Amino acid sequence: MDLLPRPRRALAHVAALATGEPLDPTLRVTLNFHPTFFERLAEEGVYRSQFVTGTSNGGLTARPDGDRWRWESRIFGGAYDDAPAHERPVYGALDHRRRPYGAAPRFGSAHLRLTGATLARTTFCYPDSVLEPKDFGVAERAGLVALALADAEADALDDYVEAQVHGPVEIGRDVEALVLDPSFRGTEVEAAARALPCPVEWHEGFRLSVAELRRHPEYRGPEFVELGAELAVDGRLDPRIVQEAAESGRYDRQHVKRVWHLLARFGAPAATPVVRG
Secondary structure, rough: OOOOOHHHHHHHHHHHOOOOOOOOOOOEEEEEEOOHHHHHHHHHHHEEOOOHHHHOOOOOOOOOHHHHHHHHHEEEEEEOOOOHHHOOOOOEEEEEOOOOOOOOOHHHEEEEEEOOHHHEEEEEEOOHHOOOOOOOEEEEEEEHHHHOOOOOOOOOOOOEEEEEEEEEEHHHHHHEEEEEEHHOOHHHHHHOOOOOOOOOEOOOOOEEEHHHHHOOOOOOHHHHHHHHHOOEEEOOOOOOHHHHHHHHHOHHHHHHHHHHHEEEEEEEEOOOOOEEE
């Protein structure tokens, strides 16, 4: 697709910094999220950045002179400094580990799997841009994939190669599939997902027993283990349970997010193929 001048400048800036071999064209970028805004996706048909929505499953710093603004200014050589919100890139991760639940589950149990065509307008960095990385890539030069694979110290929720997709991400054009956790089968989430102009698929599902949860008090803190145990239904957690807790208004959303991290880290499904339809 033809890009506007600012995205073109951003891509060119990162390409000048990138090194390494071309990216495997069979790899895909995924946009992980908690499935809470399908009605807006269906209405607009476009996946929006934090600068537009004002929401995020990470930090909320997408504002003039905020952290996200400063990181983008550094990474993209100032290309977006005066850009309207809708021109800025959207964030995902390169699924170089070919995980059926998406490349960056810390941000949610669902993901949009983008088409191979979007790789040509995507830039990459490792580690996450919040850490002000020095290693960058584009589809033609993606040596940071090997860098990420060699990072033995990275936590399983932090080992993704961040991706920034430049230009609009249109659901009907740029998405191969929306992949959901099976805990949402038969719910309003599934009904809303099927209104989108893309296929719906299912991965095997995040599941964590309270017994296993209690084995990891050091990961996010014992208070969040106890909160997870309180939220559990029939002795287990799944994404639907955690999402309903976050939306209930009864709990601090940041605390529930820590419970999600525990579930995502220790209750991830096996690397089996997704189920279509």
